[in-house]
Amino acid sequence: MFEVRTNAVRKIERQKRIVEAAADRKNGMTVNAIAAKMGVSRNAIEKYLRDERLSVSSGIKLDTRKATYHRTCLNCGTKIRVESPYRRCCSVCNTNARGAMV
Ligand SMILES: [Zn+2]
Structure with a gap:
């Protein structure tokens, strides 16, 4: 079936992964383990964690609403x-x- 993935949806999905990666990291998982679990590269996880730290330090909340x-x-x-x-x-x-x- 044809899948509709708008940029907005992709953005929300990415933010969900950022929140998940940050939570896993806080729970003591290694970057490699998180990358393996989510099926993305180690670099992607490091980018997620950087973005998460940035959002915390800048006070900008990540948007984790579900796409509707x-x-x-x-x-x-x-x-x-x-x-x-x-x-x-x-x-x-x-x-x-x-x-x-x-
Ligand atoms: Zn109906």
Whole structure:
């Protein structure tokens, strides 16, 4: 399926990784271990940690809100806000669809 990844989404995902990397580091994980866990390079983790220190020292809060998508339910037309770009139906229609498949 085609995946929509806007810059805004990428930015939020990166900030989530920064927060996670900083938390892991505080818990005593090595940079290498964090890199292996997240599947990114050691350099990326060091950059994340630098950015995190910068945000702490500058007082700028990292934005860790979940990305949301505004969609119109493909079945009933209700306007919905969802956390996954793949969700195209409201919860009511989703439940009905599951029921119909049994
Ligand atoms: Zn619906």
